[in-house]
Amino acid sequence: MRCEICGKKIMGQPIKTKIDGSVMNVCNDCSKFGKIQRQPTRPTKPRAIQRPPRREKPTYEVLEEYNNIVREAREKKGWSRENLAEKIYEKVSVINRIESGRMSPDIKLARKLERILNITILEKLEDTQSEEFKASSLKGATIGDIARIKKK
Ligand SMILES: [Zn+2]
Known part of the structure; x- marks a missing residue:
């Protein structure tokens, strides 16, 4: 995986950074240019209503x-x-x-x-x-x- 800004090879996980409104995978250095996005958080979907099986x-x-x-x-x-x-x-x-x-x-x-x-x-x-x-x-x-x- 290469940094989407400078093209440098990223060791480990790239840093998801929001730059100019779009989220990019960048290296540690380039992450300073934007707003670092939190690591993938689980989408907080409302839990489906648990209905007991109809008896x-x-x-x-x-x-x-x-x-x-x-x-x-x-x-x-x-x-x-x-x-x-x-x-x-x-x-x-x-x-x-x-x-x-x-x-x-x-x-x-x-x-x-x-x-x-x-x-x-x-x-x-x-x-x-x-x-x-x-x-x-x-x-x-x-x-x-x-x-x-x-x-x-
Ligand atoms: Zn970079």
Whole structure:
């Protein structure tokens, strides 16, 4: 590497010097003619917002003992499995599987059962990470996003 001003061979690192508005690689002597530039500093890019990976985890979880809760509530009402199936527009086989614990109802079905039997088989999961996610996404949200969130 040679000095861009005097052409002298530079030993080691050239000195980046701003002379007449342009940065040049010069020798120690020529660096006096301009303003020495700091050695390459890392560009201070604003850090990208770290978003936790979107989790498809449901916010609700069906209680472990859902089958007993459903069966007991149904029996208390004096309904047969057929009665219950009719009321929630499901097949009796679905009720059979739910009450035997072989099939855990999905959220939609669980909600129907909760309403018709006046029971609680859904447990809200305290998902702090998704709360954080909501909070951080709100910060960078556009007005349109906020309007959409408010609508919920
Ligand atoms: Zn020079």
